[in-house]
Amino acid sequence: MRTTAVMTVIACLVGVGITLWNPFDRDSDSRSGAISADPADRVLQAQLGELAAAWNPRKKKRAIEAARAKLDLLKPPLLRLLEKPRHPRLGTAMFLSSELGVQEARPLLRELIKTSPRALRPEAVMAASALEPWSTDEARTLLAHDDIGVRIATLLCIARNPDPALFDDLLTKVVDDDAEIREAALAALPSDEQDPDTSATNRATPKQRASVLELARGSTGEHLAGYIRALGRIGLDATSERFVTERLWDENENIRIAALRALTEKSKALDEPRPVLELVSGDVSDREAALALYCLERTHSCQATDVRNRLGFLSATLPKFFAARILVQVGDMKGSTTLAEILDDSEMTTAGSDDARAAIRAAARALLSSLYGKPLNHGAAEWRSFLVGAQPASARVLTPLTTEELAALGL
Numbered sequence: 120m121r122t123t124a125v126m127t128v129i130a131c132l133v134g135v136g137i138t139l140w141n142p143f144d145r146d147s148d149s150r151s152g153a154i155s156a157d158p159a160d161r162v163l164q165a166q167l168g169e170l171a172a173a174w175n176p177r178k179k180k181r182a183i184e185a186a187r188a189k190l191d192l193l194k195p196p197l198l199r200l201l202e203k204p205r206h207p208r209l210g211t212a213m214f215l216s217s218e219l220g221v222q223e224a225r226p227l228l229r230e231l232i233k234t235s236p237r238a239l240r241p242e243a244v245m246a247a248s249a250l251e252p253w254s255t256d257e258a259r260t261l262l263a264h265d266d267i268g269v270r271i272a273t274l275l276c277i278a279r280n281p282d283p284a285l286f287d288d289l290l291t292k293v294v295d296d297d298a299e300i301r302e303a304a305l306a307a308l309p310s311d312e313q314d315p316d317t318s319a320t321n322r323a324t325p326k327q328r329a330s331v332l333e334l335a336r337g338s339t340g341e342h343l344a345g346y347i348r349a350l351g352r353i354g355l356d357a358t359s360e361r362f363v364t365e366r367l368w369d370e371n372e373n374i375r376i377a378a379l380r381a382l383t384e385k386s387k388a389l390d391e392p393r394p395v396l397e398l399v400s401g402d403v404s405d406r407e408a409a410l411a412l413y414c415l416e417r418t419h420s421c422q423a424t425d426v427r428n429r430l431g432f433l434s435a436t437l438p439k440f441f442a443a444r445i446l447v448q449v450g451d452m453k454g455s456t457t458l459a460e461i462l463d464d465s466e467m468t469t470a471g472s473d474d475a476r477a478a479i480r481a482a483a484r485a486l487l488s489s490l491y492g493k494p495l496n497h498g499a500a501e502w503r504s505f506l507v508g509a510q511p512a513s514a515r516v517l518t519p520l521t522t523e524e525l526a527a528l529g530l
Contacts, residue, residue: 162189163196167208170215183218190219201227204234213242217249225250232261232269241272252280262288267297274303281309281321290331294338294345301345302522311354311386323353332359344377351381360390367394372404379410383417392420399442400432408433410530412441416448417519423449436461436479437529443483447490450514455490456506458483463499475529482528486517 166186173179186193200212201224213231216224228247232240244261247253253261253276261273274292277285285307292304309323331353335346347366350359366378379398382389389395398411415421426445430453433439439457446454461483487502488495490512497505520528 157196159192160196160199163193163200164208166193167211167215171208171211183215186215187219190221193219194221194223197221198223198227201231204231205236209235210239210242213239213246217246220250222250232264237266237268240266241268244269244272245276248276248280252276252282255282255284258282258285259288262292267300271299271303274300274307278303278307281307283309286327290334290346290349293349294342301348305348305352308349308352310352311384325356328353328356328359332362335362340371341373344371344373347374347377347381351384355381355385357390360385364389364391364394367398372407375403375407376410379407379414383410383414385418387418389414389418389420392418396421396425396429399426399438400429405435405437406530408435408438409441409528412438412445413520413525413530416441416445416517421445423451427451427453430457436476440479440483440528444486444517447486447512448515448517450511452506452509452511455487455509455512458487459499459502459506462487462502475527478527478529482524 166182166189170179170182170186173182197212197216197219198221200206200208201216203209206212209231213224213228216228225247228243228250231243232247235243253273258273258277262270264270264273270292274289277289286309289304289307292300293308295301295304309321309327311323328350331346331349335343335350338346343366347363350363355363360382363378363381366374369375369378379395382395392415395411395414399408399415401408403411412426415426423446426442430439430442433442440461443454443457443461446457448454462480484495484497487493488497491505491509493502493505
């Protein structure tokens with residue numbers, strides 16, 4: 120009888136356990152990722168898995184289009200999933216909701232900025248903005264968020280959907296303590312009106328230029344560097360260009376670097392290129408010399424002979440690479456031979472990290488390969504031998520380096 124009683128208790132406990140644990144319960148613990156009995160949930164999970172596994176843009180596009188064809192079926196379970204801040208497929212679901220234009224997801228995404236794991240909050244910001252750009256008040260609230268990832272994502276959203284009312288807010292971020300915030304804020308500022316890629320609604324006005332110049336004149340140190348970069352971004356007029364050029368003699372290296380970066384963003388020749396050219400053979404860091412050369416290249420503000428005459432002053436690979444770029448563009452053979460020297464930098468000054476030095480050699484090899492149609496695996500000795508009897512490559516305009524490429528080179 121005692122045995123019967125024990126068995127009865129066990130049966131009751133098992134029954135309770137089965138009642139409490141149901142792998143097909145759509146309201147089960149959001150962290151478990153359990154698949155619901157609802158066929159639509161199963162289809163959604165399959166689509167999210169396919170999208171998560173899509174490692175190249177083509178496959179990702181196919182996965183999104185497949186989901187779009189089933190939008191009516193997928194929308195209800197997708198919205199339910201976005202109410203589960205710990206679901207293992209949450210990030211993919213947020214992205215999919217924005218790609219499919221599910222407007223009902225926006226309030227859920229706004230909530231996820233507060234409730235999802237910190238790593239996913241920037242994705243929620245971006246996804247919600249893709250459905251409907253942040254209003255001025257919403258953006259200001261997010262720019263004050265205590266999560267730096269949220270602030271950076273908000274700045275990226277503003278860059279994609281410019282809001283003139285946020286100009287002053289962006290200026291406070293270009294002097295932020297965090298470097299990523301500063302760079303994101305600069306990218307979100309309106310740009311030079313001479314830039315053909317700039318829409319009419321996102322061009323800096325003379326009043327905005329005057330306000331930034333006034334801030335720069337009243338600042339020192341890192342704040343001055345930030346405002347100088349902002350001047351370069353929004354476009355230099357004659358007055359602001361003169362102010363920035365004068366900062367090339369500042370005692371603070373960061374301010375000199377900021378001035379070079381600002382001048383590099385100009386879309387036409389510098390009014391006063393001589394101070395920049397003097398940096399190439401002056402007593403400055405390799406980084407400054409390289410930026411000076413890239414500035415002259417981007418603004419078409421020097422002659423090839425000016426660069427040739429200064430090559431002898433350059434011992435480091437970084438400025439030599441940028442000098443070679445200028446010479447290559449005019450079909451000067453010295454540009455090609457300088458690139459070949461960079462491939463074997465054992466006799467050169469090699470300041471910087473191993474990664475940066477490797478990136479410089481890789482960039483030199485890629486440029487040589489594009490000039491002469493030779494394999495990328497050509498070594499320094501092969502290039503030296505080949506160039507002895509080679510004709511100069513034809514003159515060409517080189518594609519500007521991206522921000523990521525410059526950073527990889529140590530700039």
